[in-house]
Amino acid sequence: MINRLDYRSPDFRSRLRTLLAFEASQDAAIENTTRDILEDVRLRGDAALLEYTRRFDRVAADSVAELEIPRADLIAARDSLPPDQRAALEAAAERIRVYHEKQRGESWSYTETDGTRLGQKITPLDRVGLYVPGGKAAYPSSVLMNAIPAKVAGVPDLVIVTPTPDGQRNPLVLAAAAIADVDRVWAIGGAQAVAALAYGTAAIAPVDKITGPGNAYVAAAKRRVFGTVGIDMIAGPSEILIICDGTTPADWIAMDLFSQAEHDELAQAILLCPSAAYLDEVAAAIERLLPTMPRAEIIRKSLSGRGALILVQDLEQACAIANDIAAEHLEISTENPEFWADRIRHAGAMFLGRYSSESLGDYCAGPNHVLPTSRTARFSSPLGVYDFQKRSSIIQVSHAGAQTLGPLAASLADGEGLPAHAGSARYRLEPGSSSS
Numbered sequence: 001m002i003n004r005l006d007y008r009s010p011d012f013r014s015r016l017r018t019l020l021a022f023e024a025s026q027d028a029a030i031e032n033t034t035r036d037i038l039e040d041v042r043l044r045g046d047a048a049l050l051e052y053t054r055r056f057d058r059v060a061a062d063s064v065a066e067l068e069i070p071r072a073d074l075i076a077a078r079d080s081l082p083p084d085q086r087a088a089l090e091a092a093a094e095r096i097r098v099y100h101e102k103q104r105g106e107s108w109s110y111t112e113t114d115g116t117r118l119g120q121k122i123t124p125l126d127r128v129g130l131y132v133p134g135g136k137a138a139y140p141s142s143v144l145m146n147a148i149p150a151k152v153a154g155v156p157d158l159v160i161v162t163p164t165p166d167g168q169r170n171p172l173v174l175a176a177a178a179i180a181d182v183d184r185v186w187a188i189g190g191a192q193a194v195a196a197l198a199y200g201t202a203a204i205a206p207v208d209k210i211t212g213p214g215n216a217y218v219a220a221a222k223r224r225v226f227g228t229v230g231i232d233m234i235a236g237p238s239e240i241l242i243i244c245d246g247t248t249p250a251d252w253i254a255m256d257l258f259s260q261a262e263h264d265e266l267a268q269a270i271l272l273c274p275s276a277a278y279l280d281e282v283a284a285a286i287e288r289l290l291p292t293m294p295r296a297e298i299i300r301k302s303l304s305g306r307g308a309l310i311l312v313q314d315l316e317q318a319c320a321i322a323n324d325i326a327a328e329h330l331e332i333s334t335e336n337p338e339f340w341a342d343r344i345r346h347a348g349a350m351f352l353g354r355y356s357s358e359s360l361g362d363y364c365a366g367p368n369h370v371l372p373t374s375r376t377a378r379f380s381s382p383l384g385v386y387d388f389q390k391r392s393s394i395i396q397v398s399h400a401g402a403q404t405l406g407p408l409a410a411s412l413a414d415g416e417g418l419p420a421h422a423g424s425a426r427y428r429l430e431p432g433s434s435s436s
């Protein structure tokens with residue numbers, strides 16, 4: 001059922017290209033609907049927000065205030081969780097916090113011999129909106145992965161929007177919001193929630209940046225409001241790429257492939273291995289284990305559409321292919337995984353060794369699970385504290401520094417034909433200096 005590729009086949013490269021090709025669906029109907037919703041919320045504010053929430057989530061409210069989930073409900077949800085679930089959420093939150101603490105950027109400056117001080121001041125964003133998906137599944141882990149780095153960055157005002165179809169509020173999502181100390185939560189979703197965060201309404205103040213995953217409407221809305229607000233990234237379907245030397249139990253690898261395939265029919269799960277016999281073993285494990293999976297249908301569609309077991313010449317070739325794929329998640333399930341990891345330049349997150357299953361990273365290892373997909377790991381990075389901080393340059397020129405920099409600036413300004421620039425630099429020169 002899963003595709004099989006072999007590096008010795010003449011059509012290997014073209015089959016690999018076809019397998020990896022993925023056009024993020026720029027569906028015209030979705031684009032048009034999203035554009036109309038954004039415009040409507042921008043013009044009519046709360047009234048439009050209430051209307052779309054009634055239409056898409058089947059929640060009737062008379063005011064947006066009714067859609068706010070009070071802090072007391074978040075705390076109550078946390079306090080009513082079964083103890084093991086609460087402990088798991090709290091332990092995951094703590095591990096995520098400890099990891100992200102290491103990412104916090106600090107301001108710096110240096111002073112030159114003439115007293116001129118140059119530097120960079122780091123400040124948190126003032127107000128961030130976090131989109132937590134809630135249409136088909138609820139993602140409390142995504143609450144932690146977005147909110148904790150924002151808190152570590154020092155964002156003073158952090159709000160969540162999340163749809164609650166038919167008024168069903170997910171207790172784990174509310175509890176995660178309490179644990180991550182989110183300031184306010186609104187039960188709204190889709191493009192209308194993104195619009196409310198970007199443009200503001202009477203009830204909801206606009207934010208400076210929107211982060212968090214969502215469906216095609218949410219992604220289209222984020223793309224459109226970028227510029228009015230910042231966004232983190234447009235995340236596509238999940239991906240897992242595994243390089244295996246053929247000695248990890250085949251069932252483990254089959255389940256690792258399932259773990260991302262079960263997210264979405266369009267998710268991509270690929271195994272690279274130099275042993276044909278081992279690939280046969282994994283194929284057999286997939287056939288045996290798949291019927292036991294509650295999400296078997298999604299997994300089957302994902303594996304038969306975009307999944308593959310690929311025979312490679314050796315692990316060197318596997319690494320070269322992995323760099324080309326630039327997957328969201330890369331498992332290196334081999335002896336001495338560090339050796340092979342040294343050869344990898346492009347991957348959202350690397351999981352080294354047989355015990356580092358990708359699922360541990362999704363929930364609780366510590367690093368962020370919001371990662372670049374669709375080959376964007378070639379140029380972008382995991383969500384992190386740096387996404388919630390910004391940098392301002394500091395330039396404090398001394399009297400002596402102005403005498404050195406002024407002639408340089410004036411000369412360059414003359415060259416650009418910008419006399420006011422030149423004049424402003426020259427005014428600060430000592431009278432009588434050769435450039436004044």
Ligand SMILES: NC(=O)c1ccc[n+]([C@@H]2O[C@H](COP(=O)([O-])OP(=O)(O)OC[C@H]3O[C@@H](n4cnc5c(N)ncnc54)[C@H](O)[C@@H]3O)[C@@H](O)[C@H]2O)c1
Pocket residue numbers: 033056057132133134135136137139142163188189190191192213214215216217218235236237238263264369370371
């Ligand atoms: N990359 C990650 O870290 C990560 C983590 C969790 C989830 N995800 C992804 O996020 C997505 C979540 O999608 P979801 O649908 O479950 O929840 P969602 O909250 O993103 O979308 C639900 C909203 O979509 C809007 N909508 C639905 N149908 C519509 C229509 N016909 N017209 C206009 N608006 C409509 C509604 O407003 C609804 O509230 C999935 O693709 C999932 O794989 C990614």
Ligand SMILES: N[C@H](CO)Cc1c[nH]c[nH+]1
Pocket residue numbers: 139141142237238239328362369370371
């Ligand atoms: N693997 C997803 C990102 O690709 C994140 C996630 C959330 N819950 C489980 N998994």
Ligand SMILES: [Zn+2]
Pocket residue numbers: 238259260263362
């Ligand atoms: Zn996952």
